Amino acid sequence: MRKKLVSVICILTLAVLSLCGCGSKQESTGGTQTGQSKEINVMIWDSTYPDEVFDQFEEETGIHVNVSYITNTDELITKMVSGENEFDYVDVESAYVKTFVENGLLAKIDYDKIPNSKNIDDKFWGAVGDEKNEYTMPVSDNIYSLIVYNKETCPIEIKSFADLADPALEGQVCMINSTISLYGTALESLGYSADSTSEDEIAEANELLGKIKKNVKAFIGTSAMSQLETGDCSVAFCYDYPYLMMDKNNWDKYGVAAIDSGYERSNGFVGIPASSEKKDEAEEFMNFILQPEIQAEFAQEAGQASLLKRDLMTSVMPDGYYDNPYFNMDPGIEENSWHIAIDDDQIAIMDKYYTMLMGSE
Amino acid sequence: MKKSEKSKRAKLANLIMQAPLAVWMIAFVLAPFALLAFMSFMTKGPLGIIQYKPTIANYKEMFNPVYATVIKQSLVVAVWTTILTVLMGYPLASFIAKVKAKTSSLLTVLLMLPLWVSGLVVLYSFVILLNSSGVINSFLMSIHLIKEPLELLYNNFAIIVGMIYMFLPFAVLPMYSSIEKLDPGLIEASKDLGAGPVKTFFKVTLPLTSPGIFAAVILTFIPCIGYYMVTDMLGGGTSLMIGNLIYRQFTVSRDWPFGAALSMVLALIIFLMVFIYTKLGGDLDDLGA
DSSP: OHHHHHHHHHHHHHHHHHHTTOSSOEEEOSSOOTTOOOEEEEEEETTSSOHHHHHHHHHHHOOEEEEEEESOHHHHHHHHHTTOOOOSEEEEEGGGHHHHHHTTOEEOOOGGGOGGGGGBOGGGOOBTTBTTOSSOEEOSOOEEOEEEEETTTOOSOOOSGGGGGOGGGTTOEEEEOOHHHHHHHHHHHTTSOTTOOOHHHHHHHHHHHHHHHTTEEEEESSOOHHHHHTTSOSEEEESOHHHHTTSGGGTTTEEEOOOTTOEEEEOEEEEEETTOSOHHHHHHHHHHHTSHHHHHHHHHHHTOOOSBOHHHHTTTSOTTGGGSGGGGOOHHHHHTEEOOOOOHHHHHHHHHHHHHHHHOO | OOHHHHHHHHHHHHHHHHHHHHHHHIIIIIHHHHHHHHHTTSEEOGGGOEEOOOOSHHHHHTTSHHHHHHHHHHHHHHHHHHHHHHHHHHHHHHHHHHSOHHHHHHHHHHHHHHHHSOHHHHHHHHHHHHSTTSHHHHHHHHTTSOSSOOOOSSSHHHHHHHHHHHHHHHHHHHHHHHHHHSOHHHHHHHHHTTOOHHHHIIIIIHHHTHHHHHHHHHHHHHHHHHOOHHHHHTSTTOSOOHHHHHHHHHTTSOOHHHHHHHHHHHHHHHHHHHHHHHHTTOOGGGGTO
16 A cells, blocks of 8 residues: 555656646757856747847857747746746736736846936836836837727728727627726726726726627737738727738728727836846846847837837938838827736736626627 | 466566556646646635635636536537537548548548648638638639628638538547448348338438447537637637636636636536446447547
8 A cells, every 4th residue: 555655656746747847938049058157048028029139149248048938927927926937037018017016026127237228218118016117127119909990991980999889890890809908998988997996897898898899700819910901800909000000001001090098008028037146147138139229120020119219210220111100100199098007806807707798699 | 487477577568568658647637637626626816826725616606607608608619519510520431431442541531631730720721711801702702703702700600610620530530430330231131121221321320320429429529618719710709618718717817726627617527428428338449548
């Protein structure tokens, strides 16, 4: 009996050990690690950093960069809270900055070691939850949740989020399925705060989304571009406008609806995990990527304007780059935009209602 | 060499042969399942961290009508897919069983082809085929058969087409195996005794091939009930399946204990199906067990 028990324990231990290797994908960029004393581990969103940047950084500083890609921020939080974190530099969505800071997951940034941070345009600083920029630094241009419509096929003029429930749009709407973007925007359009944790208000937002859902042809994970381009939908509530505008043929084809209740804004921030032992190297990397020439590579990778001041960028960007309608959007969009800060209680209520919304006919 | 020594060696060899499979099953089936069961009785803490406070709240929560609706929706999709797949698969399996051996092998390989390609690639191909400016609509419009594109994507039609395509091989193979084993003499005897083709089919062929049909039902229903990619990509994600719900608990909601409880319920539904199958006389070997 004892022998059997020992065998079972041994096998289970073996099973657990064999699972230890499972985790997120990590890529070693450029060179070999043999003989390298300096290296940092970064965890970033895919397709936001040009691959060449890591090699250029290594060439300039001798610090090797091991890159892992985030599949979702929740996975990153789980790793960091459970003490499994092995990263020295992590991308943090603006909506999650408050959570990261409040839970002591990030170290204070020493801006004396990041002189290039002065290049960042003022409008990007100050994430909700880190208004003094002590723990996070902006790393990407703003992304907005916008109502994008096909100028030729959209049958009505859209002036509010609630207009998406207009029967004329039946079967023509495509929407992102992000709980916070959907409920946040619905809450704002009803005159409430996107950060509301009131169940009554969220229920009211759910009612509005229920009416809109009758017109929705598809809820999509990240990109609504293909649904617009194939003609399956004439309107999309999405983040895709910058990507859509990367194609010149689309410049006159699609418009952005001006809505009273404003627009959800998110931009990427970076932070150094509190447990990192390579803080200096991580700050050196932060400083490196804030050079205008490097930012030019970032901007073109993601079809964005760059977070550096425009006068620093114009000389390093290709001619005509800023003619893109995305970079010349109505300034009212930026002025009338708001951030959402994720809250555990709020997301629990929203997700319950989201399940209800999707469970209904 | 003595007999007992030979027998010992044979046992040892047997053990060595089975050990890797046993370790694999324990490490990747039993241990994760035990962990899931354990987690389902724990409590969600701040930031989604699991707190080791035992509770049955996660199971109680499932009686909330919201979740019951999702489970019902998943069952409806799985049942319809299973019925249609088996109905379409049976004639195909009969055909493959009746043709010459060479043709039969070729058809079996063709049937298996979709399984060699990633499911995601297959579904994207369907999006390309079925969308408003896709291959089918473009062709029909080019030959002036239609003026406006047909609504082929993001509806129940697309879900059913995608589901049948994904699960047809799982249904056809066990039915083919059953039909192939059918003694042709019994069909002849039925005819000789005056039964027409329809009567022969319902009185002889169908009962004798029912183990294959049962196996096809199980093999289609089980993967189908937790599969949500088709409804998301071809159906437009306008309804939630139990698979979506579980995925969301482990990501958006960060409620791993509730996600684990939902997974346990899904596993129980599957076990129940297999139990009914065996009680009805089904053989686990036909399911590949």
